[in-house]
Amino acid sequence: MTNVIAFVLMGIGMAFNFFGCLGLIRFPDVYNRLQAGTKCVTLGTIFVLAGTAVFFGFTGTSSRAILCLVFILITSPTAAHAVSRGAHRAGVALWKKSVVDQYKKDKEGEKG
Amino acid sequence: MLRRVATFLFAAATWYLITWPYDFATGEFNIEISAAGLVVALIASIILGRVFAPVKHAHNILYRLFWAVLYLPILFFYIIIANLDVLYRIIHPKRPINPGIVKVKTSLKSASARTALANSITLTPGTLTVDMKENGVMYIHCINVHTEDLKQATQKITVRFEKILAKVFD
Numbered sequence: 001m002t003n004v005i006a007f008v009l010m011g012i013g014m015a016f017n018f019f020g021c022l023g024l025i026r027f028p029d030v031y032n033r034l035q036a037g038t039k040c041v042t043l044g045t046i047f048v049l050a051g052t053a054v055f056f057g058f059t060g061t062s063s064r065a066i067l068c069l070v071f072i073l074i075t076s077p078t079a080a081h082a083v084s085r086g087a088h089r090a091g092v093a094l095w096k097k098s099v100v101d102q103y104k105k106d107k108e109g110e111k112g
Numbered sequence: 113m114l115r116r117v118a119t120f121l122f123a124a125a126t127w128y129l130i131t132w133p134y135d136f137a138t139g140e141f142n143i144e145i146s147a148a149g150l151v152v153a154l155i156a157s158i159i160l161g162r163v164f165a166p167v168k169h170a171h172n173i174l175y176r177l178f179w180a181v182l183y184l185p186i187l188f189f190y191i192i193i194a195n196l197d198v199l200y201r202i203i204h205p206k207r208p209i210n211p212g213i214v215k216v217k218t219s220l221k222s223a224s225a226r227t228a229l230a231n232s233i234t235l236t237p238g239t240l241t242v243d244m245k246e247n248g249v250m251y252i253h254c255i256n257v258h259t260e261d262l263k264q265a266t267q268k269i270t271v272r273f274e275k276i277l278a279k280v281f282d
Contacts, residue, residue: 016195023202031253032211035240036198042235043195060132067129077234077241084242084253088213095211 006055013047016040029095030087038080045072116161123153179279186276190236197238201255212257216266218248220274225281232273239269 023036049069053062127149133142201209220226230241230250238255252269 016199019199019202023198026202026207027209029211031213031240031242032209032255035238035253035255036202038234038240039191039194039198040202043191058136060135063129063132067126073235074231077231080234081230081241084240088242094213 002054002057006051009047009051009054013044013049013051016044016047018044020044030092031084031094034080034084038076042072042076045069116157119161120153120157123156124149127153176280179276183276183280187232187235187273190232190272194236194238198255201238208256210256211254213242213251213253214257216250216252216269218250218266218270218274220248220278220281222281225277228281229270229273229277232277233269 017040020036020040023040024033027033027036046069049065049072053065053069056062056065128146131142131145131149133145133149134140201207218226218229220229226244226248230244233239233241233250233252240253242251242253244250250270254269258264258268
């Protein structure tokens with residue numbers, strides 16, 4: 001029974017990872033790709049690690065998997081934030097059909 | 113001192129989770145690894161005690177912990193919603209996205225609360241924190257922009273986390 005739960009969790013996780021990678025290809029610019037990259041891949045990896053923890057039960061492997069899960073939950077959004085901020089400061093433009101860019105507007109206001 | 117103790121406990125807990133010296137199936141206890149963990153945690157807490165865990169968060173710890181535990185399922189629920197939303201946009205053939213960077217203003221004061229808020233926003237529905245200013249203004253990349261107005265965007269994006277995070281951190 002625990003095996004079935006573990007495999008279901010891992011399957012869901014891998015599906016999310018797959019669609020996250022698909023989003024990386026399909027979305028048009030850096031920022032949208034980061035959205036797919038952080039959200040889907042984070043959740044997918046969390047599900048895979050949770051499945052691993054369930055599969056191995058109350059052992060050292062599970063404790064490591066849960067620790068990895070916590071660290072991924074903390075570091076992944078931080079990394080996405082750093083990449084997006086760096087990209088914007090380096091002048092990477094938003095997709096041409098983007099609606100609004102108040103960050104750019106405010107930065108230009110500070111300069112002039 | 114309190115910070116050093118907190119760092120020591122955190123480091124020791126991390127060490128025991130990684131090494132897991134007690135085998136529940138056979139009942140074996142690896143005493144060398146446990147002792148080494150205590151020594152390493154002691155060194156880490158002496159060196160790094162100052163940079164870890166601001167002391168102003170030390171009071172009222174059970175109250176904070178209670179809200180932190182309550183925060184996790186709410187966050188997880190929004191993460192699932194966010195993923196289904198992004199998933200829909202990825203597999204829809206017309207790719208229905210409407211991206212842009214909007215401004216919101218948070219009422220949270222402390223640095224750790226703002227960090228938690230920024231990370232929560234990044235993990236949840238179609239939003240990604242790009243930058244934050246000293247006065248609490250955050251720039252958020254939305255995959256689907258509903259409104260460009262600062263107040264409405266704040267209402268929509270940050271308020272649902274702010275109430276609980278204010279209880280946990282501020």
